Amino acid sequence: MVTDRGLQVLRAIVQDYVDSHEPVGSKSIVERHAFGVSAATIRNDMALLEDEELIAAPHTSSGRVPTDKGYRVFVDHLAELRPLTPAQRHAIASFLDGPGDLDDLLVRTVRALTQLTGQVALVQYPSFARASVSHVELVPLDAGRLIVILVTDTGRVSQRLVLLRHELDETTITRARTTVGDLIVGRSVRDGVQRVEEFLSTADDPTRHDDAATIAIVRFVAEELDEFRQDRLVMAGAANLARRESDFRGSIYPLLEAIEEQVTLLRLMSEMVADEHGLATSIGRENASFGLIEASVVASDYDATGARARIGLMGPTRMDYPSNLAAVRAVARYLSRMLDDDENAR
Secondary structure: OOOHHHHHHHHHHHHHHHHHOOOEOHHHHHHHOOOOOOHHHHHHHHHHHHHOOOEEOOOOOOOEEEOHHHHHHHHHHHOOOOOOOHHHHHHHHHHHOOOOOHHHHHHHHHHHHHHHHOOEEEEEOOOOOOOEEEEEEEEEEEOOEEEEEEEEOOOOEEEEEEEOOOOOOHHHHHHHHHHHHHHHEOOEHHHHHHHHHHHHHOOOOOOOOOOHHHHHHHHHHHHHHHHHHOOOEEEEOOHHHHHOHHHOOOOOHHHHHHHHHOHHHHHHHHHOOOOOOOEEEEEHHHHHHHOOOOEEEEEEEEEEOOEEEEEEEEEEOOOOHHHHHHHHHHHHHHHHHHHHHHHHHO
16 A cells, blocks of 8 residues: 555656656655655655555666556646646747648647657547538649549548549539539538439439539549548657657657557547546556557547547657646647637638
8 A cells, every 4th residue: 555655755756757767766855855754764665666566676776767557646646737838838829820721730739749748749630520511612723633622611621633534624614513512512521421422323324414524523522521531640740759769668660650550549549538637648558459568648638619539649658747748738728729719700
C-alpha cells in the first residue's frame, strides 16, 4: 500500500526524471523538494514504490526511474495540468487565426501543437458521414480535364482533378453539373453515397440517356464521397522521434511505421477512454496490442459542429504529461471554438 507521501515521492521522481533524463536518488529528492524528512525515510518510501512496481532501477545506479505503471499512477492521481503561458496561448492564436478551409486549419493545428510540445502531433478529421454536401462545382481546364469541387456544410472542401476520354463542351459540363447536384447537394454524405451508387448501378441501362462523360464524372464523385466517410489523420513533427531516439528503450521503427500507415494510430486514438474532461492517455505497455509499447499518446476531444474527434500527441513514455495534456486541451478548445464560429457565420 503506497502512502500519501509515497505518492508525492513518485511525483517528484517523475518530474525530476522528465527534466533531467537521469535516474533519481533519495538525496536529490531531499535537496530539490521540501519533504521535511531524511534521505533514509525517502529511501524507505522509494522501496515501497519499487515493491508496487511503480519505479525501477535501470542499472547499478542508486537512482530510480518511473515504470509505465508509475507513469499511469502519476497521470491518474497526481498530474495537475500546467496552465499555458500567455506566450503559448498567443502562439496558438497566431497559428490558427485567419481564413482557410478545414484541411488548412487542421494542418495549422498540428504544426502549432508540435512546435509547442516537441512531440508528434495528431488530429483526426471529424466524421463527415452525417455532413451535408452544400455545393458542387465543375471547373473545366481544357479538353478532357476538369476539377470537381465538393463542399460540405461542416467546412470540408474537396478538389479533385478528373481526366476524361471525352470532349467537354459547355453543354456536357452543364448537364453533368445538374446531374451531380440533383444526386447529392442538400443531402448527407451517407445519403449522397447511396444515391450515387444507385445511379451508377443502372448506368448501363439502355433506356437511360446519360452521356459517358456524366457517368464518368459521377464515378469520380463517388470515390470522393467515399473518402469523406473514411477516418483520416493529419500529423506533424515525425522528425522529433529521431531527435529524441535516446528517450526510447528500443527501436522507434514501429512508431514510424504507424505514422506511415495511419490505421494503427486511428484505432488507438479512437479506442482511448477519455475522462470527464475529455482527456485520454495511453502509456507504454498499454499500447501493446497496437505494437507501440515504446510510446505514450495523450489526446483531447474536440467538437466539429456536433461531430466529435480527437487531437493528440505521441512521444516517448518519458514525456511531460501535465504540460502536454494542457497543450492538447487548450488547442482542442481553440479548434472547437473556431469551427463553431465558422459554422455560425455560415
